[in-house]
Amino acid sequence: MNDDTSKKKGVRVALSKNQASEGLGRELVELSSKWLADGKFDSHELEELTAWLAKVPVDSLPAIRFLKEEVERFISAGEISEWELNRLQNAVIRVIPQRERQEAKSARAEYDRVNSENRAREREKNRQEKAEYWRGLRKQYASDWENESASDAQLDFIRDLGGKVSSEISKLEAAELIDDLLNKNAPAAANIKSGSGCFSVVVVFLIVLTGFLYSLGKLAS
Structure with missing residues (x-):
């Protein structure tokens, strides 16, 4: 039987209010806010995420285990495409608390709007x-x-x-x-x-x- 915590039915990977207020959970929220502030998740931010995940215990929080699995899944496939970076951005957005999640989604929507206008011009x-x-x-x-x-x-x-x-x-x-x-x-x-x-x-x-x-x-x- 697969003991993959992040994929078991009913298991929550988003940080709870308590998890987000202390320790690794708080650190993850702070880092995510920096990575997601401009609405784009790029290869440099992926490197920072990967380096941070390598230093923390895999079983510390469901959110961290989930991110480790997502990062490893895409990195193992070779060169990371823009589509894959978007998927990893979604993964980071998924694990942060509701307020920060909404801010990240708004930032991404604004980035997409400006990028679309630039392409049209x-x-x-x-x-x-x-x-x-x-x-x-x-x-x-x-x-x-x-x-x-x-x-x-x-x-x-x-x-x-x-x-x-x-x-x-x-x-x-x-x-x-x-x-x-x-x-x-x-x-x-x-x-x-x-x-x-x-x-x-x-x-x-x-x-x-x-x-x-x-x-x-x-x-x-």
Whole structure:
């Protein structure tokens, strides 16, 4: 029979009021308050938690035994991912008293909100930079692209942006459509899967290369 205290039905792993007011329980609450204050639990804080757990008796408190088991479980799997750090953050939040737990949850919610806003601003900045770059390319190669068929790379990029297009349009028309999609359909542009971000770079490179080769051909003739 498994004697794992933290997983037996009905066993409480959160520190009681008395446990949190003295000895190792109080020390754990104080350390947890520091680790959870900014809403994020990172690898440095995990190192501090691991070092502290290594110094305390495993059977001193159910909360400590639970944390030891959680830390060992994730560390044994190798490199710790952001998702695993979030799970360990949840474990620390779970063992602290109710008041501190609510404060930690509020701090994490605020961190997630600010982080989400920062990511949204970064996506918008990238979108604007792409749009400006496309406008520059269109202006630079307008006379050449007007009489050339749209490249497969352009057509694929338009579809990635959520646009519908036939293969009969010119390279200039495709560039104008891409510009329009990047500007007027920002959500579609922002939500392209990460692999498409790399693809768009390739698209730009191919178009610039095509223009460059075309110019060389004109000079050679």
